[in-house]
Amino acid sequence: MMSPNKFPPDRGSPPQPLRQTTLQIIHIAANFMRIWSIYSMYRYLTQSGASVVLFLFACIAPAAILFLILQKPWKGRPLSNTQVVPSIINGAITALYFVLWGKGLRSCGPVRAILAEYSGAFLGVLSALLYGRRSNLWKKIGGLVAMLASLYLLSEGWATATYSPFYILIQI
Numbered sequence: 001m002m003s004p005n006k007f008p009p010d011r012g013s014p015p016q017p018l019r020q021t022t023l024q025i026i027h028i029a030a031n032f033m034r035i036w037s038i039y040s041m042y043r044y045l046t047q048s049g050a051s052v053v054l055f056l057f058a059c060i061a062p063a064a065i066l067f068l069i070l071q072k073p074w075k076g077r078p079l080s081n082t083q084v085v086p087s088i089i090n091g092a093i094t095a096l097y098f099v100l101w102g103k104g105l106r107s108c109g110p111v112r113a114i115l116a117e118y119s120g121a122f123l124g125v126l127s128a129l130l131y132g133r134r135s136n137l138w139k140k141i142g143g144l145v146a147m148l149a150s151l152y153l154l155s156e157g158w159a160t161a162t163y164s165p166f167y168i169l170i171q172i
C-alpha cells in the first residue's frame with residue numbers, strides 16, 4: 001500500500017499520445033469551422049446588404065444571454081467600485097473591435113481578414129525563431145514554412161478559386 005505522503009509515479013508526466021492526437025483533431029476541426037463561418041458571414045453580408053452592427057448584435061446577444069443564464073453573475077460577489085469603469089471600457093473596446101472587424105471583413109473580404117488576424121501569430125513564430133531558444137528549432141521552422149506557404153497560396157487567389165474546398169463548402 002502506498003503511503004499518503006508519496007507522489008504517484010506518473011505525476012508531471014507529459015500527456016499521452018492518444019490524448020494529444022484527439023486534441024489536435026479537435027483543434028483542426030474548430031479552425032476549419034471558424035474559417036467556414038467567416039466565409040459564410042462574408043457571403044451573407046455581401047449578398048443581403050445587412051448592417052454589420054445589427055448582424056453582430058443578433059449573433060452575440062443570444063450567446064450573452066446564454067452565458068448569463070449559465071454563469072449567474074448576480075449570485076456571486078459584486079464588482080467593487082474600482083472595477084466597474086474598467087469593465088465598461090473593456091466592453092466598449094471589445095464591441096468596437098467586433099464592429100471594425102465586421103466592416104473590414106465586408107470591405108476587404110475573408111482572405112485578407114483572416115490574414116490580418118494571423119499576422120500576430122506569424123510575427124510570434126518569426127520572433128521565436130530568430131530570438132528564442134534553440135530548442136525545437138525544426139518545429140519552429142516547419143511552422144514558419146507552413147505559414148508562409150499558406151500566405152502565398154491565399155494571396156495567389158487559391159481561396160477564391162472554383163476548385164477551392166472553401167468555395168465548395170460555402171456553396172452548400
